[in-house]
Amino acid sequence: MNKVMSTDQVIAEIPNGATVAIGGSSLSRKPMALVRALARSDRRDLRLIVNVGGPEVDLLIGTGKVAEVIFAFVGFEVMGLAPHFRRARQDGAIKFQEWTEYTVMAGLDAAIKRVPFLPTHSTLGTDVLRHSTAFKTIQDPFHGETLVAVPALRPDVALLHVNLADPQGNGVVLGDGHMDALCAKAARKTFLSAEQILLPERLQTYGRDVHIFRTMVTGVVEAPWGAHFTGCAPEYRADLQHVQEYLGAARDGGGWHEYLERYVYVNHRDYVRALGGERTLGERLRV
Amino acid sequence: MTEYSVDEQIITCMARELRGEYLVSSVTAFGSLAAHLAKSTHAPDLAVLSTPESGMDAVPLPTLSLGQFLTENQRAIPLTMEDIFDAIFTDRFRIWINPAQIDQHGNVNISVIGPWDKPxxxxxxxxxxxxxTSHLSQGLYYLTQHTPRTVVEHVDFISGAGYNPERRNTLGGHGAPTCLVTNLGVFGWDQESGRMLVRSLHRGxxxxxxxxxxxxxxxxxxxIPTTEPPTAEETAIIHAADPLEVRRLELLSGKEAAEKFAxxxxxxxxxLHAAWPRRRQ
Structure with missing residues (x-):
């Protein structure tokens, strides 16, 4: 089946109030072209699930799309805190659930295995557990040990960015895999953006680098530089100059509107053009 | 006597705590350099991670965008989050954590200042x-600024479990804090009382x-013993691995940090462009 579609077709599959899991980690391989499309749509009340989040969460909060965030981390590493996330946390504007890296994975894994929860030692002795409305402690029925039950997390949609895909929806990841395969398996529908779409016979030669299997994928979008301004190993690294531009704009109201006009309220092709085009980006970010 | 700076003293102390054949996270410049220094001297079997984008056995080079420059050139082994957490659960992982606050019992905070609901x-x-803090047999922390705001009586939020009552009831010793290195000294915890104690103070x-x-x-x-200062060999390894002094960013803030960053x-x-030709135009 040919699953190649446009970005707009992907957004049409995401209803208001949808639970959306977003792949990648930190400043690495976030599906930013799809996230920007979501940010310029009229969707609202989304519930986001991220592990190590950053620009994707901040942009969607900053464009008013989000009702709730389940997260282990939201920030920009050495570059600083996430301005919209931070403001929304401090103002109590939207709902937040602080999970942890593994418990997000466990929640997705429980959904995959169709069990109501998975047990872990993680969060014992921490205020993550004390403040959680989601986790409960349970007794191990065999030995009586105290464990934490992490409830299943079932995303309606997963958005992922991969290095290569084929039109059937197989996806190749050449750098770190993060928790993308878990997102794809747990979500009701998974959409990929890919640096490049190849014929299936070429994609099959990648063997174990095929992390995402077509049986879980609903649609594929070709989007070169589709992870920008996060990195996509080994193609290009995170664009820290743009991270600074983003953070500068996000910290100040006037600059934010200009930023959106220039980089978000445009299609992906014009986004790349606004950054000087593929050649300029390549010279700066491919190593 | 070898000349050294405080960042080199901290990194050297961190390196000396690492040994064996573990995955070592290097998510900060200090952590990255400590792992590299240990691997170059007394712990050659460490499997250093250059997260989030280079996988295992990268030569750690502190960069602004974490490991993102290294993948293609150094052919590290890519991992998934499941690989990393399975290594944590089986105690085959080490990480130096740089918390915003740490308290006398070794509870650490990177979540919020103030109450969680209204930070x-x-x-x-x-x-x-x-x-x-629920699995590793070494709990490793460092601070570049040891102040009353970073080493506190009680953390505002327990992101990582030190010696607290819940730990005693549920985790026992799994994941307990074992070492804190600061710009002033090296600290540990008494396993019985769960209180911080001093192991050594840096020279001066x-x-x-x-x-x-x-x-x-x-x-x-x-x-109180004096911390063993970095040797000439140790400082040379740090200088060679971090010629741009990315580590200094962790010591600066505000305008100074912005200038250093630029x-x-x-x-x-x-x-990078001089050293590594681009793969394709």
Whole structure:
């Protein structure tokens, strides 16, 4: 089946109030072209699930799309805190659930295995557990040990960015895999953006680098530089100059509107053009 | 006598705690350099991670965008989050964590300043620290600024479990804190009382300086050893691995940090382009 579609077709599959899991980690391989499309749509009340989040969460909060965030981390590493996330946390504007890296994975894994929860030692002795409305402690029925039950997390949609895909929806990841395969398996529908779409016979030669299997994928979008301004190993690294531009704009109201006009309220092709085009980006970010 | 700076003293102390054949996270410049230094000297079997984008057995090179420059050139082994957490659960993982606050019992905070529901400052979220503090047999922390605001009586939010009552009831010793390295000294915990104690003070640091810089009670005996300073070999390894001094960013803030950042960014870009031809145009 040919699953190649446009970005707009992907957004049409995401209803208001949808639970959306977003792949990648930190400043690495976030599906930013799809996230920007979501940010310029009229969707609202989304519930986001991220592990190590950053620009994707901040942009969607900053464009008013989000009702709730389940997260282990939201920030920009050495570059600083996430301005919209931070403001929304401090103002109590939207709902937040602080999970942890593994418990997000466990929640997705429980959904995959169709069990109501998975047990872990993680969060014992921490205020993550004390403040959680989601986790409960349970007794191990065999030995009586105290464990934490992490409830299943079932995303309606997963958005992922991969290095290569084929039109059937197989996806190749050449750098770190993060928790993308878990997102794809747990979500009701998974959409990929890919640096490049190849014929299936070429994609099959990648063997174990095929992390995402077509049986879980609903649609594929070709989007070169589709992870920008996060990195996509080994193609290009995170664009820290743009991270600074983003953070500068996000910290100040006037600059934010200009930023959106220039980089978000445009299609992906014009986004790349606004950054000087593929050649300029390549010279700066491919190593 | 070898000349050295405080960052080199901290990194050297961190390196000396690492040994064996573990995956070692290098998510900060200090952590990255400590792992590299240990691997270059007494712990050659360490499997250093250059997260989030280079996988295992990268040669750690502190860069502004974490490991993102290294993948293609150094052919590290890519991992998934499942690989990393399975290594944590089986105690085959080590990480140096740089918390916003740490308290006398070794509880650490990177989530919020103020109450969680209405934070004064929302930081980043607990990330994977609750997994580390429930599984690893070494709990490793460092601070570049030992002050009453960073070493406190009680953390505002427990992102990682120190010696607290819940730990005693549920985790026992799994994931307990074992070492804190700061700009003043090396600290540990008494396993019975769960209280922070001093292991050594860096050269030139007095007990009174530590007392003044610590926001909680701390026992300072009368005969505290002096930390072994970095050797010439150790400082040379750090200098060679971090010629752009990315590590110094962790010591600066505000305008100074921004200027240092801009300078490093440009030099890093030039260095990378000179050293490594691009794969394709």
């Amino acid at each position: 004064k400052v929302a930081l980043v979220g607990s990330r994977g620290i609750p997994e580390d 640091v007095t007990p009174d300086m530590v007392r003044g810089a610590t926001g909680c009670a701390i026992e300072l005996g009368s005969r 300078a490093i960014y440009e030099r890093e870009r030039q260095a």
